[in-house]
Amino acid sequence: MSNERIGEHGFLADGLTAALVSRDGSVDWWCPARFDGPSVFARLLDDDGGHWFVRPGDQFDADRSYLGDTLVLRTVFTTQQGTVALTDALALEPGARVHIGLRPPRVLLRMVEGLSGRVPVVMSFAPRFEYGRVTAYLAQHDSGVAVTAGPTTLTMSASVPLECRDGDASAQVTVGEGQRETFALAYTPTYGGGQPPMTDVGAALADTIEAWESWSRAHNYPGRYPELVRRSALVVQGLTYQPSGAVVAAATTSLPEKLGSDRNYDYRYTWVRDFALTLRALKVAACPYEAGRLFTRVAQAVGQPGNQPTPIMYDVEGERDLTERKLETLRGYGGSGPVWVGNDAWRQRQLDVPGEVLDAAWTLRNQLDPMPADVRQLLAALADTAARDWSQPDAGMWEARDVERHHVSSKVLCWVALDRAVRFGTALGSPEDLARWASARDEVRAAVLQQGWRAEVGAYTGAFGSDELDACVLIMPLVGFLPATDERMRATIELIEQRLSSGGLVRRWPGDPAGFLLASFWLVQCLALVGEGERAIAMFEGLAGRASDLGLFAEQIDPRTGEQLGNFPQAFSHIALIDAAWLLTNTTCPPE
Template identity: 60%
Template sequence: MACGRIADHGFLADGRSAVLVDSSGSVNWWCPARFDAPSAFARLLDDDAGHWVIRPEGGFSTSRAYLTDTLVLRTVFTTATGSVALIDALALEPGARGHEVGLHSPRLLARVVRGLSGEVRLRLHYRPRFEYGRMVPLLERRDGALVASAASARLDLRSTVPLACEVGEASASFTVRAGETCHFTLGYAPAYDAGPPAVLDAQQVIDDAAAGWRSWMGLHDYRGRYREQVRRSALVMQGMTYRPSGAVVAAPTMSLPEELGGERNYDYRYAWVRDFSFSLEALWRVACTDELNLHVGWLTRSMGMNDGIVPIMYGVEGERDLTEHHLEHLAGFAGSRPVLVGNDAWRQRQNDVHGEPLSAAWLMREYLDPMPPDLRQLLRAMTERAARDWHLPDAGMWEARDAERHYVSSKVQCWTALDRAVRFGSHLGSEADVARWAAARDAVREAVLTQGWSDRLTAYTGAFDSDELDASVLLMPLVGFLPAGDPRMRSTIRVIEERLSHDGLLRRWAGDPAGFLICSFWLVSCLALAGERVRAGQLFERLAARANDLGLFSEQIDPYSGEALGNFPQAFSHIGLINAAGDLTDLDAGRHDVPPAPDRLIPAGQDGPRPTTAR
């Protein structure tokens, strides 16, 4: 049975890796060592690349939901003869609560089948395939488990129902009646220099995971608009955090296509500096500031100091070389090839990278006083680079792979770097430094205002002296470069919405195959800041309704078919939802922390005010 739709999947996490399981009970994705490690199940990308399914043998209907405030998934199968619940969870360290959740994962997947009514005949099919489907493991019974081993990986499957083994796979057929339960656990361990996989009771794993996630949620309350959607998105973001380092991956998957059958199929299992900045804003909005040091520590250790182009993305433990290569043996999701591991965007010059750390640090300044020396050094270096390199062309935030251009959003983020450095004043530099940064900031601003504007389109465009629209310029009011009510900015918002939007979904540029969700949420914030708050709220609700039945967003959505596209779930999309909801909440309350427009800038060398919050 081939893998179904992208949006048909649920998401489980344990602070190191993620599982995607579909509504028919099939585990179709798991890289158990860590997010960006080779897979054990990769049916998402090829029907022969590994899966583990538990489902009724005949026809059935499905309903599912997460247990409240958790990443524990409950799927109910209803058949002509009865109904059962399948409960899935990745194990957390036993007893881990609050900020300890996810720090020490046992790396074990638990599944429990519970009879609800009548009786249901079920089928289990277990087919692990290591190294992205390349390796068929040896299966042998050992110490009460069915052990699968190949290359450097080992999986131990424990089951309360008998399993029939064949070469590289196992199966079972069993009946569950009302009140009965069947337990399954699948533990991972590296083959060398480690003990065997953890042995834990499946029901205990599920109960402990539920308690752990709820304890984390209890520390991060949000009382603004759209509370349930925001809290779900915050939990998803936490699930995409590699807890040992603090890195937030863009998505737990790779090579899910932006267009079915297309070639833009990239590996997103890494951490982008751009996402870091937006993530910190989202975490700030949902009161996750206690984890700031963990996230900032990852940033400073990963970026460090170097003389070349600043990498814009890293592995979850700060790796820089993410060289891309094809997995030619995989068919790809819905035949979408190439299937890529690694991401060559790490080689690109993207000048917006200078602004994002400074923007995040300014937002969180109340919690960075005194500023750690390594962070101060990094922010100074990014400021100097922005002052030096802002005039250079780059690949832009959409990571164009053809030619470098003078992208407006990259220039705006260089302005952001310089602007925030000026606001930090003596915290970052001397009076002479701040004066020099202010002069560079003003030069960037003048260049954007003159060369980024198209009289023909009556809008700011994607690149200097261009007539091509790009939704990334909606960042201009969000970072305080221009007020949303400025006549030219208001015209830009209107033109972008008219020409790039369809059914509430905003494309990045003309010809983009689908609506890009974070851009659509930026439009919500821009409309609200421009005074159109009712329409902004209506658009937010239309976008929020595009999530799947579990509240999960992909990167893009086809505005005609409604099909989810791109890697899944996508941190950018959930970040966009949180920040747009926060903007609407702040505006309703008469407050907003976007820096004032440039005619009200803080004089060079003076420190700025402390932030307000939306909580």
């Protein structure tokens, strides 16, 4: 396993896939075909999973940052002999502006520049295809090497001579002030993929920087914490598979929620819930074009639910069968196996999904006017699903794998689905539909108010009949089910803060191993809504300060160590930051 912690990695993306780069210059994760494809570098999950590092040969200190509003990473290595900079990026297509990642060349770019002195630099290229199963055949050519294993070919072009042995390649070069050495690693399908592109690394980096910067300039977020919001919006954009518009939950699989545990899941897929929340966050972050365009993708992927449970997730191109399988080739991050491909949550019933989709549609109603026919049919079908199924138990937002329960958050979001459907009026349904939806909405509300409240606990709990607190009920004021100032709601917020929060990090339930960033940002919003603006601001800024030096969040943070845990970077966490920043902008909190 890489010596780097989860949150110490930089994140590169090109609209098809992502790479993670450690502070010491090692590409420790890359699935070059697409986000959920097989890896060629997986050192993040096992020392033998494959890597590609470029770094000084002697001891060094490293300082890194993204170049402006981009996902182009620059690491400055300082040694006794001098200083060099390493610039890393996944290339965007030449001339790409604003609408990035539509046809990227699938090339990983690396450039070393001498800044002072003369620094010995070493390069080690050790791909391990299909999640570490295969050491590939390597063929050397004039400007580099080509490596092939089954359907995947990687072609490296280098400005320095390479030494090849046993399927790996290495190089050593001394880089002086003003000197540049470059590497380009292109992915092509072995059969029918054509020739890899010829890459001028300097020009490709400049083009990629300008593409990201042009996207950022086109989105003028007007609220609080603009730098944090822009960075989070860039991360969400980087997690978007541009051919379909699917936003993956994270770039990785099987990074643990707790070291040594087996709570390791594959997050390289699109959850309808996450996607709906992403659309709202993109609008908040002044990305209405992306939000409106991507909403039609929801309709295409979900289809018409009919009498079956609403599909909750799918892969980046819309396939729903994500059956889990265990990988025996990788030991897992820090030995925290198993490592999984696929996610069996696709089989679950999660009744909150219609509410998230209809709420996103209501937020984006101006972008959906006139409403496309397939979107109208989807929203009406989801409202019917909520009216029909709200009284059923489900797996809940946290995707419990033991038994189904009557989760309060699921009921609340069924109410949201019906409430938003009624608000759409005859644009969505007939007068008879509206009357039926309104009646079901009122039934749901009455059930939650009666059965969700536990007088013995003094709070709304996670499920009907349960005494266990659950942070997911913090959504109740955020979706308009109850005002945060309602006596019972305020008591719930206070109790969750007292019992589930530590250092501003909120656990999902008692015994949850770490603070869940999504729930933590929910508490920020609830505090603002009850009028505690100064505390909300302090908590928000404390959470933002827990991001990595590159402004990246995983799913969770250990309150004791500050270490980030779970798959990385996590779209949910960045979405929640955007939402919280916008709510702070629109409450009575004093301006910055």
